[in-house]
Amino acid sequence: MKSIFKVSLLAATVVLAVGCQKEESPKATTKAPAATEQAQVHFKSEDDKAAYAIGVSFANYLSESIEKPNKLGIKLSKDEVLKGIEDAFAGKSALNQDQTRQALESLDQRVAKTMKAKEAEDAAKALKAGEEFREKFAKEEGVKETKSGLLYKVITPGKGEKPAATDVVEVNYTGKLIDGTKFDSSYDRGKPATFPLDRVIPGWTEGLQLMPVGSKFEFVIPPKLAYGDHATPTIPANSTLIFDVELIKVEHAKKPAPQAKPKAK
Secondary structure, X not given: OOOOOOOOXXXXXXXXXXXXXXXXXXXXXXXXXXXXXXXXXXXXXXXXXXXXXXXXXXXXXXHHHHHHHHHOOOOOOHHHHHHHHHHHHHOOOOOOHHHHHHHHHHHHXXXXXXHHHHHHHHHHHHHHHHHHHHHHHOOOOOEEEOOOOOEEEEEEOOOOOOOOOOOEEEEEEEEEEOOOOEEEEHHHHOOOEEEEHHHOOHHHHHHHOOOOOOOEEEEEEOHHHOOOXXXXXXXXXXXXXXXXXXXXXXXXXXXXXXXXXXXOO
């Protein structure tokens, strides 16, 4: 995984970016403006404005870097971060370069270990929740199950042809997790999706071959026919997926033209 902090980030980057001078300022008597507010500051020069912008950008980066471990239960104190910056500016850092690198590498290792454990825990929960959901869905009226474990229900019958795995299909669809979270929808994009049927997840390849053109099906796809234990940005590992699919059109794959036989000499 990418390092959360660059080596010597606190001790070197700030110093190189904005210099080593630090002026003492009186303690504020009023609260600082909220993060969503824009402070009214008048800069004496473009250099001052650029320096201020460096500080803002760096602070935003630090806030994000602190927030990620905090969500995993690794509590990083903002006060200690600010103290590290102040000490680095003053040239009296409590950690040398090697100690800084070791501390940040240790943080990366702890974050990676914690994330891995959380991902495994979440995947196990998703697997169990999916099994329970599919068991309940299978008992609903009109639901059928294939040998592979794909569950489906006919919402709107159709009378058109059914596609083969080698065909290209045009569909409208909505994809959801079992908690109702929508992760994809051609309806939201305002345009049907078109793709070769053998280039999608197995649950789609199998399920759409059951659909006549003009029909609408609801599919409940187990992880082994979807993304398995691989997580995506919008789909957790071991997720059972729900799709409402409307088959609009089928385009048969073009067969290669037969090669002409060579003429006998």
